[in-house]
């Protein structure tokens with residue numbers, strides 16, 4: 001956008017754009033070193049006080065230039081497959097690499113063994129197919145269980161315990177498998193569950209009760225248990241004391257090592273998406289503005305989850321003009337949300353969305369030929385470092401062969 005230096009330092013919604021953000025090209029993501037370190041310290045404190053091990057689930061946040069902020073506080077990374085496992089091994093050398101994938105592939109498995117330390121299988125049949133190979137390579141082998149304990153309402157897309165779920169092994173599935181293949185039990189070093197999403201420790205406590213009831217006998221034969229992710233530990237108000245009791249309970253009840261692998265919690269409220277207003281319009285009673293960031297491309301969870309991201313200045317406001325913000329793509333539903341503004345925004349105005357470090361930079365896309373927003377880091381001393389330099393080749397390169 002032209003005239004970067006002429007932009008107002010405050011947004012029409014209210015709130016002041018930090019000076020170091022004012023002169024960079026939009027749209028862009030800004031990761032915040034201080035906030036990342038604050039989260040990491042809190043997670044590290046829980047690990048230290050309980051003796052559990054914290055992993056970073058990379059699918060939520062994998063901007064590896066920032067891994068150094070987490071390194072003192074975590075035991076390793078968690079990956080959803082080969083590429084994330086490789087990234088964890090490359091970018092956190094010397095730390096543990098854990099993998100969970102609902103379906104491993106024979107043509108990748110050997111390479112995966114090269115990077116991973118812990119391999120978690122989703123089903124007895126995957127365990128049967130690959131377990132021995134992992135074991136022979138000296139890996140720690142786990143099974144993801146389904147404790148059949150739904151703790152979230154209305155979010156079937158995020159509920160691995162929903163009826164008919166493909167995620168994890170139910171007790172009935174396990175009992176049936178072990179009748180046919182008793183040798184499966186000897187392959188297992190650990191039990192893994194992942195059933196939470198942005199939840200507090202009361203839901204973890206409920207889940208653990210179900211794990212104990214359905215799988216307690218199995219867990220007590222294991223070396224470790226992994227509580228998965230979805231623990232919103234760094235959210236203000238999260239009940240950390242109860243989490244600590246849960247970890248303690250597992251250690252005492254089953255004499256196992258406890259792993260947690262949050263994703264969101266590491267980078268919660270630790271990033272921004274800066275965008276500029278491209279147009280302001282009105283359709284009957286609806287006041288609209290088009291911005292240069294797209295929900296569909298740059299914040300896909302806004303549509304998938306769905307949720308409305310915080311906007312600087314708008315959320316503290318009770319009175320004001322309601323403006324519906326949407327992206328420049330052709331998708332009618334590319335709407336970020338309705339926000340209260342102190343005054344009508346105008347062309348060129350800067351707007352700043354909060355909590356934009358998670359499930360964004362690792363999940364965006366170039367639908368409509370939208371450019372990928374560059375990623376910046378605001379360092380602890382408020383200086384800005386540009387981490388990426390995306391351009392047309394990032395769009396074209398994933399669509400075909402000719403350069």
Ligand SMILES: *Cc1c(COP(=O)(O)O)cnc(C)c1O
Pocket residue numbers: 057059060078100194196197198228229230231261262263264265
């Ligand atoms: C998604 C996921 C995580 C991380 O979840 P968050 O909600 O980001 O904390 C951890 N483990 C597994 C197996 C996952 O699928």
